[in-house]
Amino acid sequence: MCGIVGFTGQVNALPILMKGLYSLEYRGYDSAGIAAFTGHGLEVVKTKGRIVNLEEKIREAGNPYSTCGIGHTRWATHGSPSDRNSHPHLGGPDGKVAVVHNGIIENYLFLRQQLEKHGYVFQSETDTETVAHLIDYLHTGRQEDLAQTVLKAVGLLRGSYALGVVSMADQQEIVAARRDNPLIIGLGEGENMIASDITAIISRTRKYIILDDNEVAVVRPDRVTVYNQLGDVVDKPVQEVSWDLSAAEKGGYAHFMLKEIMEQPRAVSDTVRPRIQDGHIMLEDSGLTDERLRSIEHIHIIACGSALHAGMVGRAVIEDLCRVRCEATVASEFRYSNPIISEKDLCIVISQSGETADSLAAMRQAQAAGAFTVAIVNVVSSSIAREADGVLYTWAGPEIAVATTKGYSAQLAALYLIAARTALARGLLGADQEAEICRDLLALPEGIRQALDCVKTMQCLASLYSNRSSVFYLGRGLDYAAGMEASLKLKEISYVHSEAYAAGELKHGTISLIEEGTLVVALATQERLFEKTVSNIREVASRGAEVILVTTDEFDGDASVCKSIIRLPTCPERFSASLSIIPLQLLAYYIAVERSCDVDKPRNLAKSVTVE
Numbered sequence: 242m243c244g245i246v247g248f249t250g251q252v253n254a255l256p257i258l259m260k261g262l263y264s265l266e267y268r269g270y271d272s273a274g275i276a277a278f279t280g281h282g283l284e285v286v287k288t289k290g291r292i293v294n295l296e297e298k299i300r301e302a303g304n305p306y307s308t309c310g311i312g313h314t315r316w317a318t319h320g321s322p323s324d325r326n327s328h329p330h331l332g333g334p335d336g337k338v339a340v341v342h343n344g345i346i347e348n349y350l351f352l353r354q355q356l357e358k359h360g361y362v363f364q365s366e367t368d369t370e371t372v373a374h375l376i377d378y379l380h381t382g383r384q385e386d387l388a389q390t391v392l393k394a395v396g397l398l399r400g401s402y403a404l405g406v407v408s409m410a411d412q413q414e415i416v417a418a419r420r421d422n423p424l425i426i427g428l429g430e431g432e433n434m435i436a437s438d439i440t441a442i443i444s445r446t447r448k449y450i451i452l453d454d455n456e457v458a459v460v461r462p463d464r465v466t467v468y469n470q471l472g473d474v475v476d477k478p479v480q481e482v483s484w485d486l487s488a489a490e491k492g493g494y495a496h497f498m499l500k501e502i503m504e505q506p507r508a509v510s511d512t513v514r515p516r517i518q519d520g521h522i523m524l525e526d527s528g529l530t531d532e533r534l535r536s537i538e539h540i541h542i543i544a545c546g547s548a549l550h551a552g553m554v555g556r557a558v559i560e561d562l563c564r565v566r567c568e569a570t571v572a573s574e575f576r577y578s579n580p581i582i583s584e585k586d587l588c589i590v591i592s593q594s595g596e597t598a599d600s601l602a603a604m605r606q607a608q609a610a611g612a613f614t615v616a617i618v619n620v621v622s623s624s625i626a627r628e629a630d631g632v633l634y635t636w637a638g639p640e641i642a643v644a645t646t647k648g649y650s651a652q653l654a655a656l657y658l659i660a661a662r663t664a665l666a667r668g669l670l671g672a673d674q675e676a677e678i679c680r681d682l683l684a685l686p687e688g689i690r691q692a693l694d695c696v697k698t699m700q701c702l703a704s705l706y707s708n709r710s711s712v713f714y715l716g717r718g719l720d721y722a723a724g725m726e727a728s729l730k731l732k733e734i735s736y737v738h739s740e741a742y743a744a745g746e747l748k749h750g751t752i753s754l755i756e757e758g759t760l761v762v763a764l765a766t767q768e769r770l771f772e773k774t775v776s777n778i779r780e781v782a783s784r785g786a787e788v789i790l791v792t793t794d795e796f797d798g799d800a801s802v803c804k805s806i807i808r809l810p811t812c813p814e815r816f817s818a819s820l821s822i823i824p825l826q827l828l829a830y831y832i833a834v835e836r837s838c839d840v841d842k843p844r845n846l847a848k849s850v851t852v853e
C-alpha cells in the first residue's frame with residue numbers, strides 16, 4: 242500500500258528519497274513521485290508506474306539538488322493510477338504547498354465542493370488533493386506556522402491519514418500527521434526523516450519516534466517537535482531498530498520471497514524458543530495468564546489474508562486441544578457483523594504488519610465490548626501491537642515480499658503456543674504432555690528445514706504445470722486450511738486462478754470445473770482421513786485431473802492415480818500445516834518465476850493494507 246518518505250538535512254535529499262522509495266516498493270504501488278525545494282522553488286516530479294520511471298523523469302529534469310523533500314509510492318484508491326493522480330499533490334493556485342498521503346479521506350467530496358466554491362481548481366481525482374488545497378486555504382493570509390494549519394486541517398478530515406506536508410513558507414521543514422495510518426520519524430545527526438515504515442530510514446538512522454494518532458510533528462534538520470490534538474508539545478520516547486540492514490536485503494537470492502521461504506526454520510525457532518523455558522510454555526507477559534485462559538468462554542480469531550489462514554489452522558488446533566469454542570473470522574466482516582462478544586472472550590488478532598486497517602478496527606471493537614485482546618504481530622511497536630491488551634511477537638524479522646511466507650509460519654507457531662498453554666491451563670494436558678509438546682515445537686524448525694529439501698522437485702513440477710489456467714487444492718480439516726493458504730500463494734504471485742476446497746465438498750459443484758489436465762493438489766497429512774481424501778483424489782483423477790499429493794511418510798493409501806507424491810518429514814499431526822505449506826509455497830514461487838511474474842511485487846497487491 243502507499244509509502245511515504247521525507248528528508249530534511251544538509252545533503253542532497255533526492256538520492257535519499259529515491260532510496261527510501263525503493264525500500265518501500267515492497268508495500269505494493271502503482272505510481273511514485275517526489276516534491277523538493279530546488280533552485281526553481283517547490284518542484285514536483287511524479288509518474289505512473291515503477292520507481293525506475295520516476296528516476297528517469299528526475300534525470301530528465303536535470304537531477305535537481307535539494308536538502309528537503311517528500312516522496313511517495315501510491316496504491317490507487319481514488320482515481321486510476323496515472324501521472325495526474327500520483328502524489329505529491331500541490332495545494333493552492335500557485336502550488337506553494339505539497340502533500341503526500343496514505344489512507345482515505347472519507348469526506349473528501351464535501352471538502353472538495355466547498356473548496357471549489359472558493360475557486361480552487363482540482364487537477365486530479367484523488368482525495369489527497371483536497372487536503373493540499375485545504376491546507377493552502379487555511380494557511381493563506383494567516384500569520385501562523387504550517388503545523389498549526391495542519392492541526393486545523395486534520396480536525397476537518399474524516400477517515401485515515403498519514404501525511405507529509407511541505408510549504409514554500411519554510412523550505413527546511415516537513416510537517417507530518419497521522420490518524421490510523423503508520424508514520425515514524427527517523428532521527429539523524431543534523432538531519433531527520435519521516436517514513437511510513439522503518440525500511441525507508443534504516444540506511445541513515447536506527448533511531449526513530451512513532452507518531453501516534455492525532456499527533457502532528459514538525460521535522461527540521463536540527464529538531465523534531467511533536468504536538469497533540471490540543472497543540473501541546475508531547476515528549477516522545479525514542480525507539481531503536483533491533484534488526485540490521487542485511488535482514489532487508491536479498492542476500493544472494495533471486496527474490497525476497499525465496500529468501501524468506503528459506504528463512505522459515507529460523508523464523509519459527511526465534512518465535513518458539515523464547516517462549517519455552519525449562520520445559521514450560523511461558524505466555525504470561527502477553528497477558529495470557531493461566532487464570533485468564535481458564536475462564537475464557539469463547540475465542541475469536543480475527544485477521545485478513547494469510548494471517549486469517551493461519552487463524553483457521555489455529556482455530557482447529559485450539560478447539561482440538563482446548564475444547565473451547567473458537568472462530569476465525571475475516572476482520573472486515575467481523576467489524577460490521579454485530580459480533581457477539583463478552584467480557585469472558587479472548588480475541589486473538591493476527592497481523593504480520595500490525596497495521597492492517599480492518600484488523601485494527603475489529604480489535605478495537607472487541608476491546609470496546611470488554612474482550613481481552615492479544616495480538617500475534619511481527620512488526621514491533623506497530624499499531625496493533627501497541628493497542629492490544631497483550632502481544633505475542635513473531636520473530637520472523639522484516640518480511641519484504643508481498644506474499645507472506647515466514648510471517649505466516651511464525652504465526653502458526655505462535656498459535657500452537659497459545660493452544661498448548663490454554664489446554665494446560667484448563668487441565669486438559671498434563672506435565673508429560675507439556676514436555677512432549679515443547680519437544681515437538683522445538684523440533685518444528687528442523688522439520689521445516691527438511692521439508693525445504695523438496696526445492697528441486699517443486700521447481701521441476703512448476704515447470705511442468707506453469708501453463709495451467711486453473712489449479713485446485715483439496716484437503717480436509719487442517720489440510721483444507723493449509724490448502725487455502727497454498728491456493729492464495731499461487732494466485733497472488735502467479736495470477737493463475739486457483740481455489741481451495743474442502744475435499745468432501747468438491748463434488749457439490751466445483752467438480753464440474755475439473756477437466757482433462759486440470760492440476761489438483763491434494764493434501765493428506767491426517768491419518769484418520771487418508772482414505773477419505775484418497776476417494777476424493779480418485780473422483781478428480783477419473784475426470785482427467787492431474788494430481789500432486791502432499792502427504793506424510795505414514796501415508797499407505799492408494800496413490801496410484803497421482804502424478805507425483807511429496808512426502809513430508811514426520812511431525813505430530815496437529816502441527817502438520819507448518820510442513821505441508823512448505824512445498825506449496827515453493828510450487829507457487831517457481832510457477833510465478835516460470836511465468837515471468839514480478840514475484841516480490843505482484844500487481845495490485847499491497848503488503849500492508851492500511852485502508853478498509
Ligand code: G6P
Nearest residue numbers: 545546547548592593594597645
Ligand atoms: C495483505 C497481504 C497479505 C497479508 C494480508 C494481511 O493482503 O498481501 O499477504 O496476509 O494483507 O496482512 P497482515 O499484515 O495483517 O498480516
